[in-house]
Amino acid sequence: MEQQDRRRFAVILAAGDGKRMGSDRPKVLCEVLFKPMLRWVEDACRAAGIDELYIIAGDQQDLLEQAVSPGCRFFRQPERRGTGHAVMMASEAFAQGGDLLVLNGDAPFVSPQAINAAYAEHLSQGCAVTLMTAKLEDPSGYGRILRGEDGRVLAIVEQKDATPEQLQIKEVNPGAYWFRTEFLRDALPRLTCQNAQGEYYLTDTVGLASADGLRVGGCAAPDPDTALGANDRRALQQLNECARRRIIQQHLDNGVDIPFSDGIVIGPEVEIAHDAVILPGTILRGKTRIGAHAVIGPNSYLVDSQVGEGSHINASYLTDSTVGRGSSVGPFSQLRPNSHLGDGVKLGDFVEIKNSTVGDKTSVAHLTYIGDSDVGAYCNFGCGVVTANYDGNQKYRTTIGDRAFIGCNTNLVPPVTVGEGAYTAAGTTIDEDVPAGALAIGRVHQQIKEGWSDEKIAFKKDAKK
Template sequence: MENLEQACAIVLAAGDGKRMRSARPKVLCEVLFRPMICWISDTLGECGIQDVCAVLGAGADLVRQAVPQFSWVEQKERLGTGHAVMQARAFLESHRGGDCAVLCGDAPFMDADTLKNAYLLHKKEGAAVTLVSAWLDNPTGYGRIVRDEKGDVSSIVEQADADEETLRIREINAGTYWFSVDFLLDALNRLRADNAQGEYYLTDVIGIAAAQGRRVCGYQAADSRVAMGANDRKGLLRLNEMARQAELERHLDAGVEIVCADGVVIAPGVSIGQDTTILPGTILKGKTIIGKNCVIGPDTVIEDSTVGDGCQINACQIEKSRLDEKIKIGPFTHVRPNSHLKAGVKIGNFVEVKNSVIDENTAVAHLTYVGDSDVGKNVNFGCGTVTVNFDGHDKYRTVIGDDCFIGCNSNLIAPVEIGSGSYIAAGSTITDRVPEDALAVARARQVVKPGWAKARRLRLGPRKK
């Protein structure tokens, strides 16, 4: 295959978010939790295309934060797609003798295989231009691809300009092109804005190539979704639904059980092992990895985390953490970033774990906060335990050894260490180190005053209603 690493790309990303009713540029609207332009960035990276120039408009700084690896130019006036590419003339000049892809930053489903295969056709046929097309059952609104007797593209006819015969054509322009850079630079100089909108259209380059007797090829994509974009929130919802369904089908084909797809959303970077069951309301985001034979959900959100084999996670939120095998947590558990739960750990309802390591077979049953802590094996936390990690200025760690028992309603004031095998009496507030195998009691001694309550009632009289 031709070496795409020597090719470059221009991404058209100057559209604002007005029709989206958004303050952000349109390309930053998300499909499955990822900005649309990042889908294009992933595709270019998979192709090995590293030299990319984004054409940006209002909100350029926000887009640059999303794709910092791209160089960029600004399109100060919105005068059409051809005008957008004109802004990248200096970028194109530095790539004379090569080839350049032009893609839309708001068409997230352009995939690497389509882009690679279009490039193969472009090089094989020695074309000046190769465009990507798609076949739609309902092509209304799209520019139609008109081919000559040899099968080359002779023109792109927009919906408003098409006659009845042309309107019957179902092959449409997907908005992605490969150009010979030398030809493109010359063609940009020939573009004219002699149309009702007063804009420079990149599609007019097709006619320029045909007039010069240059070859214009069309690569028909296997998947028509490559042409799909979004101009408003309804369109964005359609893209999300299409992407969601594709991800569900990918995991079903890989042996994942989805009992009911209601509310199940899985991002493209997620990996799920065989025989894992995903229950309704489960949202898996980022680079999450789920092992085999797990039960995830219902009503669970996991982001950028690793979950080992055989785990059960019920109604939880887990962020940027690692769970080893055979862990059971939930319902209503929050595992915050930088936590590591080791094999056999059990976390119950209304427990929060943050920036902590909890070793094997430890149980944190309910109503407990474990923050900035290193907890050993076989530890039992009673209800209402708090590792008090923040003094109002700095945060400190709590260290708990193996085989400890932490009684209910205990406060462990960090920095503090509880030695292995120790027992913390319920209701204690621990401020000093507890040695191994010790009992620590840190609470006021109980005082009983017989008859005190009766005497009080007699003194105060009947209770007011």
């Protein structure tokens, strides 16, 4: 088999519980920028071209299955007896041979570039084991990499066992490896748990390979953050802050204007075009897309939404929705899932849109709820309009034609249609279709009863005594 044709697959170690996180969920499900650490690692593998993935799970495998792609396969580790023991659980996956990548599910910053660079060295040097190492200014807490004069990795020395000279070494072991499965199948049964923790350590395979006269390589990742992981909430906060800074820097480099980063959080899958402005207090999540010259914020929250070129979202919430070009939303408005605004739409303060389409140049100035509706272009909504779309059993749609004018405090009781260019008078309840070009008036006729309040209202009577 040609080297470039060798099978590549990965095992991700994810059996740890969340006790040190203070969580009742597996540790790898703790999130960095709204994305589980485990999913960061899976995505890095897939971006590196590795699609055969095995995950070592603990007691809550069902939760891990929900967090990753359907193609991932699982092995269970019933007892947590070390990293070597965890890899043993996946031994049946080694039968077809090839090269195995082992990663920790709580180290989210491993990159596809580092994975492939280490694999290239693994092949070119003919290594039985290749470590993906990192060079840290402060290597405290990590095992140090000992190399020979020829550059080969001789051993990994844990900090507690290192000499003063070895403690000066900056290259460390983050716990990521490439193995030839032929070697690993032979090495795993030779691991022992004769150590203070009573565990089987995957790091011991390095010594076994050296003792067998096999080459052990070490490929230093260009990004030292590759080594970062999290065992508690403090470390998780550091990962989030590190990822937040990195992503903001990427967007700055791409021409996005972020004048102040206070309170700004941008997820790893968000896309922002050049000359967009992101103001303080803005949170962008999921597959959100922001067009060029748009202004988002301050204090806006967008999830899986698209905002067109030149639009402005001010202190508002958008979820699974789209906003066209040159539109404005807010302040204090909300687009709930499946809401779609056309170009040049204006939503003012305290407007809520749900599962509706709003056509180009329509204005909804303030204090209005539009739910389950199809609204045309160039419409105008007065203050306090409500679509009463739910009767307690079913939801119904409202249809409003182009250039309709919906007066203040109009209640629309669907299923109902307001025709093109039709008007509704202020205070009207619409429960029948309004023809195009018509005026609908559905309010009660005003009556005046002279002296009624003087006679009926108690406090006014008392005031006269």
